[in-house]
Amino acid sequence: MALVVHKYSLFVLLTFLILHSFSTFAHSKHTNEKKPCKRFVLYYHDILFNGTNVANATSATTANGTMLGNFQLGKLVVFDDPMTKDNNLLSTPVARAQGFYFYDMKTTYNAWFSYTLVFNSSEHKGTINIMGADIMDEETRDLSVVGGTGAFFMTRGICTLRTDAIEGVAYFRVEMDIKLYECY
Numbered sequence: 001m002a003l004v005v006h007k008y009s010l011f012v013l014l015t016f017l018i019l020h021s022f023s024t025f026a027h028s029k030h031t032n033e034k035k036p037c038k039r040f041v042l043y044y045h046d047i048l049f050n051g052t053n054v055a056n057a058t059s060a061t062t063a064n065g066t067m068l069g070n071f072q073l074g075k076l077v078v079f080d081d082p083m084t085k086d087n088n089l090l091s092t093p094v095a096r097a098q099g100f101y102f103y104d105m106k107t108t109y110n111a112w113f114s115y116t117l118v119f120n121s122s123e124h125k126g127t128i129n130i131m132g133a134d135i136m137d138e139e140t141r142d143l144s145v146v147g148g149t150g151a152f153f154m155t156r157g158i159c160t161l162r163t164d165a166i167e168g169v170a171y172f173r174v175e176m177d178i179k180l181y182e183c184y
């Protein structure tokens, strides 16, 4: 009887230890939403090519919208836009945002973004890759930071977009709050 109890308690102890090690493993992978390992805000400036503003434009429509709905569904814009630390277009860019967005909704304005922030300064050399839905009706939109290279090797996180200014069809500015939860 004593032996049986002993074996039983050993079993319980082992089970506890195994479960505990699993839960600490799971816990170590869990990131704290409130505590990014790196966080910074940058402003994205998009000046759309209108046929004449060659000197200033940083993005261009490469495919027009379709007739499906009234919200430009299918329109594709490729950009090489400056990223600045404050919301002044004329500030020295600290990175470039290179990628594209297209409109993808029939019933309202909605876009899908996919781009790389390219950093090439003495401060940072590397890239951050970002993609996701830009649900324009929302005050803020969360896009996924899906990876990075160089100074941002293997990073992941969330990039929160907030529209800062819209000047007609030619120019808009977006605040990007970049929160990285994996830093190496």
Ligand SMILES: *[C@@H]1O[C@H](CO)[C@@H](O)[C@H](O)[C@H]1NC(C)=O
Pocket (backbone or CB within 6 Å): 050, 051, 052, 053, 170
């Ligand atoms: C294009 O943009 C430039 C600079 O903002 C402006 O001067 C010009 O009138 C625009 N052209 C057209 C066709 O809208």
Ligand SMILES: *[C@@H]1O[C@H](CO)[C@@H](O)[C@H](O)[C@H]1NC(C)=O
Pocket (backbone or CB within 6 Å): 053, 055, 056, 089
């Ligand atoms: C370039 O854009 C800036 C800001 O919108 C504007 O002040 C300037 O007049 C533009 N220059 C040209 C050549 O369109």
Ligand SMILES: *[C@@H]1O[C@H](CO)[C@@H](O)[C@H](O)[C@H]1NC(C)=O
Pocket (backbone or CB within 6 Å): 061, 062, 063, 064
């Ligand atoms: C898109 O349509 C506009 C207006 O119809 C036209 O001026 C422009 O050249 C077209 N752009 C492309 C990339 O087809």
Ligand SMILES: *[C@@H]1O[C@H](CO)[C@@H](O)[C@H](O)[C@H]1NC(C)=O
Pocket (backbone or CB within 6 Å): 120, 121
């Ligand atoms: C990065 O910056 C260096 C030094 O200013 C320059 O030589 C190089 O061409 C730049 N690379 C890119 C991709 O802009």
